[in-house]
Amino acid sequence: MLLMLVPTNTAIKCGVFGVSNFSKRDRQFSIRTTWSFSCLPASLDACDLARNSELQSITSGRNKGFRYMKMSSQVLEKTDNNVVIEDYQPDLALSSSYENAMETLSTLITRQKRGEPSNIGGTYGKLERMSMYLKILGLEEHLVKLKIIHVAGTKGKGSTCTFCEAILRECGFRTGLFTSPHLVDVRERFRVDGLEITEDKFLHYFWDCWNLLKENVTDALPMPPLFQFLTVLAFKIFVCEQVGYVDVAVIEVGLGGIRDSTNVIKEPAVCGITSLGMDHMEVLGNTLSKIALHKAGILKLMSFLLLKPEIPAFTVPQLSEAMDVLQERAIELSVPFKVADPLDDEKLKGLKLSLSGDHQFINAGLAVSLCKSWLRRTGNWEKIFHNDSEVSDLPDAFLRGLSTAHISGRAQIVHDISSMSCFSSEVTESSSGDLIFYLDGAHSPESMEACAQWFSSAVKENKNPSLSPASTFSFSKIRNMEVQRNGYIRQEKEEIKQPNKISKQILLFNCMEVRDPQVLLPRLVRTCASSGTHFSKALFVPSISTYNKVTSRSSAIPLDISGKDLSWQFSLQRLWERIIHGAADPVLDKSFQMDGVETLPPRELLYEDASPCSPADKCVACSAVMPSLPLTIKWLRDCVKENPSLRLQVLVTGSLHLVGDVLKLLKR
Numbered sequence: 001m002l003l004m005l006v007p008t009n010t011a012i013k014c015g016v017f018g019v020s021n022f023s024k025r026d027r028q029f030s031i032r033t034t035w036s037f038s039c040l041p042a043s044l045d046a047c048d049l050a051r052n053s054e055l056q057s058i059t060s061g062r063n064k065g066f067r068y069m070k071m072s073s074q075v076l077e078k079t080d081n082n083v084v085i086e087d088y089q090p091d092l093a094l095s096s097s098y099e100n101a102m103e104t105l106s107t108l109i110t111r112q113k114r115g116e117p118s119n120i121g122g123t124y125g126k127l128e129r130m131s132m133y134l135k136i137l138g139l140e141e142h143l144v145k146l147k148i149i150h151v152a153g154t155k156g157k158g159s160t161c162t163f164c165e166a167i168l169r170e171c172g173f174r175t176g177l178f179t180s181p182h183l184v185d186v187r188e189r190f191r192v193d194g195l196e197i198t199e200d201k202f203l204h205y206f207w208d209c210w211n212l213l214k215e216n217v218t219d220a221l222p223m224p225p226l227f228q229f230l231t232v233l234a235f236k237i238f239v240c241e242q243v244g245y246v247d248v249a250v251i252e253v254g255l256g257g258i259r260d261s262t263n264v265i266k267e268p269a270v271c272g273i274t275s276l277g278m279d280h281m282e283v284l285g286n287t288l289s290k291i292a293l294h295k296a297g298i299l300k301l302m303s304f305l306l307l308k309p310e311i312p313a314f315t316v317p318q319l320s321e322a323m324d325v326l327q328e329r330a331i332e333l334s335v336p337f338k339v340a341d342p343l344d345d346e347k348l349k350g351l352k353l354s355l356s357g358d359h360q361f362i363n364a365g366l367a368v369s370l371c372k373s374w375l376r377r378t379g380n381w382e383k384i385f386h387n388d389s390e391v392s393d394l395p396d397a398f399l400r401g402l403s404t405a406h407i408s409g410r411a412q413i414v415h416d417i418s419s420m421s422c423f424s425s426e427v428t429e430s431s432s433g434d435l436i437f438y439l440d441g442a443h444s445p446e447s448m449e450a451c452a453q454w455f456s457s458a459v460k461e462n463k464n465p466s467l468s469p470a471s472t473f474s475f476s477k478i479r480n481m482e483v484q485r486n487g488y489i490r491q492e493k494e495e496i497k498q499p500n501k502i503s504k505q506i507l508l509f510n511c512m513e514v515r516d517p518q519v520l521l522p523r524l525v526r527t528c529a530s531s532g533t534h535f536s537k538a539l540f541v542p543s544i545s546t547y548n549k550v551t552s553r554s555s556a557i558p559l560d561i562s563g564k565d566l567s568w569q570f571s572l573q574r575l576w577e578r579i580i581h582g583a584a585d586p587v588l589d590k591s592f593q594m595d596g597v598e599t600l601p602p603r604e605l606l607y608e609d610a611s612p613c614s615p616a617d618k619c620v621a622c623s624a625v626m627p628s629l630p631l632t633i634k635w636l637r638d639c640v641k642e643n644p645s646l647r648l649q650v651l652v653t654g655s656l657h658l659v660g661d662v663l664k665l666l667k668r
C-alpha cells in the first residue's frame with residue numbers, strides 16, 4: 001500500500017465560511033419566535049416538528065453568541081473571531097444512512113449526455129414537470145413567498161450568490177443559498193443561515209421529498225433526474241426553514257436559464273446575470289448571442305394586466321454581442337435592467353474581498369447591486385439604513401458580507417502540512433519543504449484566464465509569506481490549538497523562518513472530455529507566462545469522483561485503480577508538450593507511462609532541472625501522467641520531504657471534480 005492517510009478527529013472551518021454576528025442582527029430586527037403550523041403544506045409538518053427542538057437550541061444559542069449548540073454528529077462553535085471549529089464526532093448510524101441516501105440519490109443520475117434529447121420519458125416538458133413536483137410536495141404557494149435572488153451566467157454565479165447570501169445575512173436576514181455543483185459533499189449546495197445543512201436535516205428533507213415523489217410518479221411523470229430533484233429539495237428546505245427562518249433564498253441557475261429547472265421560479269425579487277462566455281455550447285448554442293438569449297430567459301415579464309410588478313435585473317459589463325441580446329430582451333419584457341460596475345477596491349475601506357482574484361470584484365459589484373435592489377424591493381433598505389439610501393459608501397453589513405463570504409474551490413489556497421516540521425512535535429525545523437495547493441475549479445476559457453491571473457499573483461505573494469488570514473489554510477494534522485483565536489494559522493509564522501526556499505510551480509490538471517483542452521491549456525500557459533509565471537512540470541491525473549455517483553465527505557476513496565484508462569490524460573500530456581516545446585516532438589519517457597498502477601515517475605522529475613520549462617528547453621519532457629490522485633499527493637509529499645529547500649506551489653484546475661477530490665484527500 002503506497003498511501004497512508006492519517007485520520008484526524010478535528011476538522012477546521014474558518015469564519016470566512018460565513019457565520020454572522022447575531023448580536024448585530026438582534027439589534028436590527030425582532031426575530032420571529034412564534035409561528036403557526038396551520039399554514040404549512042401537509043408534507044411540511046414532519047420537518048417542522050424536527051426543527052422545533054432545534055429552534056430551542058438556536059434561539060438560546062443566539063443569546064450566547066453561538067449558532068448551533070448541538071447537532072447529532074457535530075458541534076459547531078462560533079468564536080469571537082469568526083473561526084468555526086467543527087469537532088467531528090462520527091456517528092456511524094448516521095453516516096451509513098447518509099451513504100444510503102447518496103446511493104439512492106445516485107439512481108437519479110441519467111446516462112444522457114448534455115445536448116442530447118431528453119430520455120427521461122413522460123409527457124411533460126421540464127418546467128411543467130418541475131411545477132408538478134412542487135405541487136406534489138405542497139411547495140408551490142410557499143415558493144411565491146420566498147423572496148428570491150435568481151442568478152444565471154457563465155462564470156461567477158456561485159461566487160455572486162455567495163456574496164449576496166453573506167451580505168444579506170450580515171444585514172440581519174435569515175438566508176437560504178442553493179449553489180452548484182458541490183465539490184466534496186452534496187450538502188454544500190444547501191446552506192441555511194450561512195451553514196451547510198446538517199446530515200440529519202438533509203436526511204429528513206431528502207426522504208420526505210423522495211417518498212412523496214415516489215408515491216406519486218407515473219409513466220407520464222417519472223422521478224426527476226438529479227439536478228431537478230436537488231432543485232425541488234432546495235425549495236423544500238428553504239420553505240420549511242422559512243417558517244420563522246429564511247427571509248431570502250439565493251438561487252443559482254444550474255445550466256443556461258430559460259429551460260433550467262430553477263426557472264420554475266415565477267416571481268423572484270431580483271435577477272442577476274454574471275459574466276457570459278463560451279461554455280455548454282452543446283446545449284446553449286455556439287455563439288455568445290445564443291448563449292446570452294438562454295441566460296436572459298430568467299428575466300421576468302412585467303404585466304400590467306396580471307398586476308405583476310416589474311422585477312429588476314442586473315448584469316456585469318459584457319462583450320457587446322452578449323450585452324445587446326440582454327438589453328433587447330429586457331426591453332421586450334419591460335424589465336428595469338442595469339449594468340453593475342465592478343466593485344471599486346476603495347469601497348472596501350481597507351478590507352479584502354474574501355474570494356480572491358480580480359474577477360471577484362466583478363462578482364462582488366453585481367452582488368452589491370442585487371442586494372441593494374432586494375433590500376429596496378422588500379421595503380427593508382429604508383428600515384435598516386434609514387435615509388442613507390443614496391450614500392455612496394457601502395454599509396458596514398455589506399462590508400462584513402463581502403469580506404467573509406466563503407465558497408470552496410474558488411481561488412482557494414491550502415497549505416499541506418502533513419509533512420511539515422512545525423506541526424510535528426518530533427521533527428525538527430526545516431526537515432521538509434513546503435507543499436501548497438492552489439485550487440480553482442476553472443473549466444471554461446474565460447475562467448482559465450481568471451484562474452491563471454490569480455495564481456500568478458498568489459504565488460508571488462507567497463514568496464514573502466507574512467501572516468495571512470485563515471482563508472488560506474491547512475487541513476492535515478491541524479488541531480484546534482493551531483488556529484489561534486485571531487483566525488490566523490500558526491504555520492505561516494513558522495514559514496517566515498524558512499524564507500530561502502526554491503519555489504516551483506506545478507500544474508495538476510484534468511478536464512472532462514467534453515471540454516476543449518486545446519483552448520484551455522494554451523490560455524492557462526499564456527496568461528501565466530505574461531505575468532512571468534512558468535510551470536516547472538505538469539501532471540495529468542484522472543479525477544476520482546465521477547458523474548455516476550453522488551459522494552459525501554465520508555465516502556470511501558477507491559484506491560483500486562488498476563485498469564484505469566489513462567488515454568485522455570496521455571492526450572492532455574501530448575498537447576502540453578506541444579504547447580511548451582512548440583512544433584518539436586517532445587521526448588516522452590514511456591517507461592513510466594503505460595499501464596502502471598505503481599508506475600509513478602521518478603521524483604527527480606520534479607526537481608532535476610533548475611530552469612523552468614520553456615520553448616528554449618527543447619524536447620525534454622516536462623510533464624507526466626499520474627495513475628491516480630492519492631498516489632500523486634503522496635508523491636508530492638515525498639518530494640518535499642526529500643527536499644527541505646523546495647516550495648512546491650501546485651495549481652489544481654481544469655475540473656471541479658479534481659478540485660473536490662484534492663480537497664477531500666487533503667482533509668483526511
Ligand SMILES: Nc1ncnc2c1ncn2[C@@H]1O[C@H](COP(=O)(O)OP(=O)(O)OP(=O)(O)O)[C@@H](O)[C@H]1O
Nearest residue numbers: 154155156157158159180275359410441442447450
Ligand atoms: N467573473 C468571472 N469572470 C471569469 N471567471 C470567473 C468569474 N467568476 C468566477 N470565475 C471563474 O469561474 C470559477 C467558478 O466560479 P463560480 O463558482 O463563482 O462560477 P459558476 O458560474 O458558479 O461556475 P459553475 O459553472 O462551475 O457553476 C472560478 O473558480 C473562477 O476560475
Ligand SMILES: [Mg+2]
Nearest residue numbers: 154254255279
Ligand atoms: Mg457552468
Ligand SMILES: [Mg+2]
Nearest residue numbers: 157158180181
Ligand atoms: Mg456554480
